[in-house]
Amino acid sequence: MDGTIQNSESLAREGTRYGFQSILKRDPTPEEYAELTGRPAPMVYKQWFEASLAVKILAEGTSYYEAHAGEIVCYPEVLELLTKLHRRSYRMGVVTSKRRIHAIRELTSKQLNTVFEMIVAQEDTALHKPHPEPLLVAADNMKVDPVDCIYIGDQPTDIEAAYGAGMRSIAALWGEGRLEKLSSSRPTMVARSPMDILGILHELA
Known part of the structure; x- marks a missing residue:
């Protein structure tokens, strides 16, 4: 769906960045972005962070994504x-x-x-x-x-x-x-x- 039907990956990256900045006060590394691509963020975050921290980062990123999801469009054709x-x-x-x-x-x-x-x-x-x-x-x-x-x-x-x-x-x-x-x-x-x-x-x- 994402990256194939609709052009939503850039928004997903921005949501990830927003979650990291809001809670960790830093941007994700290129390696972290790569690890998240095509995989469920909750599962990956549980591997990286303790449970309550993972929940906070995910909540902030999800809030940002949902606020802008109406801007997502399908790829041409x-x-x-x-x-x-x-x-x-x-x-x-x-x-x-x-x-x-x-x-x-x-x-x-x-x-x-x-x-x-x-x-x-x-x-x-x-x-x-x-x-x-x-x-x-x-x-x-x-x-x-x-x-x-x-x-x-x-x-x-x-x-x-x-x-x-x-x-x-x-x-x-x-x-x-x-x-x-x-x-x-x-x-x-x-x-x-x-x-x-x-x-x-x-x-x-």
Whole structure:
């Protein structure tokens, strides 16, 4: 969802920075930003900080994010792609590391809540990407075999999760995705723009 459907990663980084500045009086390091990308912040914060401190940092960052979430927009071509896939009866779901309330709110604001059959969010699994559990839960909920699924993502954690789940994967390079980061994760296919996915699916049909 983030970094693939919508351009929200910059806001997430600003929320992280705001939380750190409010409580720790410092910016996150580049290494900390990298560790948080594609992973649930509550889980990472629990590894870094004692419990009450982690809660405070997360609360400040979340407050900042929620105050600006209405500014988040989809990447160019994404809405057109999802509309075409929906009209062609492709079954679609979302697996995200963000909380369900935020995922639903942001999808609904873009009229995408009816496009996806289901959402697997942060609180739905004990393990998170790059572990395959969230993707396997999604496939199970949709009553489909993982080998018949294609997972699209912009981070190595996405591709690694797909590989572990036995799914094919598409590395998304139009948002946060960078080929130099994703290639070592062995994506099945690469899409440089959202509409490239139509061509990929046609070849696979």
